[in-house]
Amino acid sequence: MSKNSKLVLEENSSIALVYRIQTAQAVSLAKKVSDYLKEKGYVVFTGPDQKIIPGTKAAKTKKQLDQLKLIIVLGGDGTYLRAVRLLEGRSTPILGFNMGSLGFLTAHSAESVFDVIEKTLAGKMVLRPRSMLFAKILRRGKVRDEYHALNDIVIERGSMSQLINTAIYSEKFLVSEVKADGFIVASPSGSTAYNLAAGGPLLDPESPVFVMTPVAPHSLTSRPLIFPDNKELSFKLDGKTQKAHFIVDGQKMTEITPDDEVVVTKSCYDHMMVREPNHNYFHLLREKLKFGDRS
Template identity: 80%
Template sequence: MAKGLVSKNKLVLKDNCNIALVYRLETAAAVSLSKKVADHLKERGFQIFTAPEQKLIPGTKSAKTKKQMDTMDLIIVLGGDGTYLRAVRLLEGRSVPILGFNMGSLGFLTAHNADTVFDIIEKTLLGKMILSPRTMIVAKILRKGRQRAEFHALNDVVIERGGMSQLINTAIYSEKFLVSEVKADGFIVASPSGSTAYNLAAGGPILHPESKVFVVTPVAPHSLTSRPLIFPDDRELSFRLEGKTQTAHFIVDGQKMTEITADDEVILTRSHYDHWIVREQNHNYFHLLREKLKFGDRS
């Protein structure tokens, strides 16, 4: 970060810091709130930018280049979890904290209500919020031994058959040791943050956000013995399609990035950099589970 400092899991913003706004696209309420937030922060002396891939917010600067994104000290997200993940993609692995406000339906990552936006922003500027570190996944795709792509994921990486009618046969390795070969619609590799997303819907376990693990969950496996597997996040995981004619979609945080074939090897590791979520000091993860997912609700 340029002028913002992380000290004892607290964010300290100095004068003239750079703050970028990411808002829910094509939503009038989000655009309107973004303008109000920009005006509020400019009055406080901060440099306000509109993040890439969206229409410029009036009165802000455009952060179109990687060099400009390198100077950001804080990202403010106004939208849902999809908007939050778009902000994470724009950071491309940079350790810039994100403060999220929910204007969507679920709001696991954007945990703060949009009605509290100015109160929460004020607490953030006064250093009264905490920074919660979240594990990131780095995915590298090698074709015949040469890297052809690299992606960063906060939630999950998914290998799926897409529009193909047949299952894909995939070999899973941990530290080059064969774990298993499984026929399935696909596989989800989720971080603790992503365990409550697609992984949960596919029958995978909920991981505490501070857990140092990944979970690999098969999607509709053609075997009664194929179950989710939890791995330490300091191990390298790799995946190969078995069968020369097979192709699969490669999806990162809900967005299709490329297609892979039997010539490709997918290697997944924990990123050297954590993602930082800005939270209130009394944030309670278990309350979030009960509120958003009705966890433990017997009615």
């Protein structure tokens, strides 16, 4: 990852808004933010697949997406991940405001939206790079699908009654064969999401690693494993398992079979988060998770 750098926006820069579509409060705030940005001379777009904010255009074309200099997210971490998928690997920074529950990705409060946006436009915020995951699905040696993920990549049994039996490899060497409900490969950013709920460890977001955590494994000796992010992990279902769900950042993308091999590496892209210069990850843990609280 590169070192933190300041975010500098030129006048007339293009900014997109992605908001939590189920919440009237988020829709209302999105309209106010749009008006605020337009008054300051910025070109405002609405993210695709949501109702267009009055006075803006939907950011749909490749040219429009390429021109974006900032995305502002008004919602929870799910809304933030929707904005990440919109970028398709572009390094456009995202500034997130939490209108959900925990909000690890959307670290700024909705009450501070205009103060924080003003600081951002004035060049007083910094960019924090976060590593991403890259997964490709091979079928009989040929690439079938490719995906980038900020938080995690999950293989799980879904609605099937039987556990999935999966062989796990690191750099083509067998790690183990595990029978479980599923498997999570999480980035440092994603360690506070599904990985944490499944009993995986918390990772410092700047750690050059990822973690593989089995979900409800059949054996007590199957534990989370941390790997350097310059290694290649691969997963292959055994012949008795008919299929499994393949999920990227909480969204089911496809199903895999014993004919498929899932290969996970570090993405060639870093994701850029907009943060206060004094933002501290451990303060966020204490605030959101009551980390270390003994009361």
